[in-house]
Amino acid sequence: xxxxxxxxxxxxxxxxxxxxxxxxxxxxLFDAIGPRDSGGRxxxxxxxxxxxxxxxxxxxxxxxxxxxxxxxxxxxxxxxKSGTKEDYAFVGQALAAQGFVTVLPDYRLYPEVRFPGFLExxxxxxxxxxxxxxxxxxxxxxxxLAGHSAGAYNAxxxxxxxxxxRAAGVDPKVVRAVAGLSGPYDFLPFDKGTAAQVxxxxxxxxxxxxxxxxGPHSPPAFLATGDGDTxxxxxxxxxxxxxxxxxxxxxxxxxxxxxxxxDTLLALSVTFRSKAPELAEMAAFLQGQTAxxxxxxxxxx
Numbered sequence: 045x046x047x048x049x050x051x052x053x054x055x056x057x058x059x060x061x062x063x064x065x066x067x068x069x070x071x072x073l074f075d076a077i078g079p080r081d082s083g084g085r086x087x088x089x090x091x092x093x094x095x096x097x098x099x100x101x102x103x104x105x106x107x108x109x110x111x112x113x114x115x116x117x118x119x120x121x122x123x124x125k126s127g128t129k130e131d132y133a134f135v136g137q138a139l140a141a142q143g144f145v146t147v148l149p150d151y152r153l154y155p156e157v158r159f160p161g162f163l164e165x166x167x168x169x170x171x172x173x174x175x176x177x178x179x180x181x182x183x184x185x186x187x188x189l190a191g192h193s194a195g196a197y198n199a200x201x202x203x204x205x206x207x208x209x210r211a212a213g214v215d216p217k218v219v220r221a222v223a224g225l226s227g228p229y230d231f232l233p234f235d236k237g238t239a240a241q242v243x244x245x246x247x248x249x250x251x252x253x254x255x256x257x258x259g260p261h262s263p264p265a266f267l268a269t270g271d272g273d274t275x276x277x278x279x280x281x282x283x284x285x286x287x288x289x290x291x292x293x294x295x296x297x298x299x300x301x302x303x304x305x306x307d308t309l310l311a312l313s314v315t316f317r318s319k320a321p322e323l324a325e326m327a328a329f330l331q332g333q334t335a336x337x338x339x340x341x342x343x344x345x
Contacts, residue, residue, distance in 0.1 A: 071131045079314040083107050084140025086133065087180055093149065093172035094165065101149040101169055102129055103180050104136035110181025114188060114220075114334035116144035117170060121193025121226075121309070123238045124162055125154045138312050139190075142327040145182030147173055151198070159243045159252055160208065166198050167212035174214055186334040188221045190266075190326070192309045193276060196227025197254065200265070200284070204257035221333035223266040223326050225308040228276045229254040229284040258287040264294035266329040268322055270303025296329045298322070 088103035106113065116139050120127045129148040139146040149169035151162045174184045191199035199222050202208055206216035232249055234240045243252045250256045265288055269281040278299055285297040300320040303311065310316045312323050 069131065074310075074313075074315075075131050075134050078134055080134055081137045081141035081314060083142075084137035084146070086136065091172070093169050096152060096165075098150045098152050099165055099168065100129075101147055101172065102133075102136060103177075104133075104140035104146040104148070105180055106140050106143055106145075110143075110145050112183040112186075112336075113143060113145045113181050114186045114331065115147065115173060115177050115182040115184065116188050116190055116330065117147045117149065117166075117173060117199070119149065119151070119166060119189070119191035119195030119198040121191065121195045122153070124194045124242045125238065127153070127195075134313050135309075138314070138323060139327070142323065143331065144188075144327075145177060145180055147177070154238075154242050158241075159246050162198060163201055163208045164211070166202050167208040167214065170202070170209060170219075171212045171214050174218060185218060186220055186336075187218045188223065188330045188334060189219055190223035190225070190330070191227065192225040193227060193305065196224035197229065200224045200227055200229060200254045201257075203263045203265075204254050205251075219263050221264040221266070221330050223330060224268070224281070224284075225322070225326075226269045226273055226276050226305050227254075227267075227280060229280045231280065255284050255287055258284060258291060258293070260291045260293065262288055262291065262293045264329075264333045266296045266298075266326050268298040268300065268308060268326065270300050270305065270308050270320075272302060272304040273308075275305035294333070296325070298325060 083106060084104050085107050086102060087105045090100045092100050118135055120132045129150050132148055136146045136148050151165035177184050189199035189203050203219045203222035209216045230253055231239055232253060234244055246252050267281045267285050269278045271278060285295050288295045303320055311320045317323060
């Protein structure tokens with residue numbers, strides 16, 4: 045059903061192109077015409093977090109209001125070569141409706157930047173969140189990172205390798221958990237396509253891999269994929285989950301039957317939510333990891 049719907053959306057874009065309307069992609073049209081979660085709304089648009097045109101972000105908040113709510117920063121995919129936050133408003137509203145103050149950043153893309161430029165942008169966005177999100181009802185001490193595909197890589201890498209947040213002046217401990225949907229985490233050796241282009245100039249290839257940084261100090265992780273994913277093989281999710289579990293890090297690993305690479309994104313939408321309980325399971329896991337921590341009683345000397 046998901047594949048049939050996306051095929052119809054693609055045909056609609058072709059029809060618009062025939063009429064001379066070229067600003068259309070299947071995801072943009074899906075985001076524009078699909079139903080949205082009524083429990084979330086956009087509160088801020090195109091807020092700069094840097095000087096580059098792609099260093100801006102949008103903020104979505106629960107309609108019911110938020111006070112010291114957990115904050116979720118969501119990174120979209122596109123092979124680090126394409127994508128725009130404008131096409132993911134349905135994700136922002138869906139996550140806001142689950143009670144998260146949700147931030148959707150843009151970031152610089154290949155060929156303008158290669159690894160680690162997009163990670164540096166992600167860290168800069170998180171620095172903005174830490175400094176400003178309280179004005180929108182979010183708790184800057186309770187940040188979680190999530191993403192799909194290349195965005196899942198960004199989210200997980202920023203959570204596991206603390207160097208990028210530290211370079212941006214952010215304490216890595218503010219990241220309470222990460223969630224990755226169909227992400228590449230363990231993809232050495234690089235193939236001759238996108239991975240070689242984006243990561244091939246890195247002096248230490250192992251340092252480009254999230255799995256290299258999985259250890260006992262890693263944040264808890266929700267890792268999901270579809271068993272029909274032929275773009276980013278499920279072994280990426282499985283190998284990272286196994287290494288985190290071996291380090292005694294809380295992990296929820298889900299392989300959804302019948303879902304392919306795009307489906308794990310579309311399953312967040314109202315239209316296709318019945319295809320997998322992904323949104324509910326991810327939200328429950330992240331909410332559990334962002335629950336306010338009890339105060340520790342002072343020791344009496």
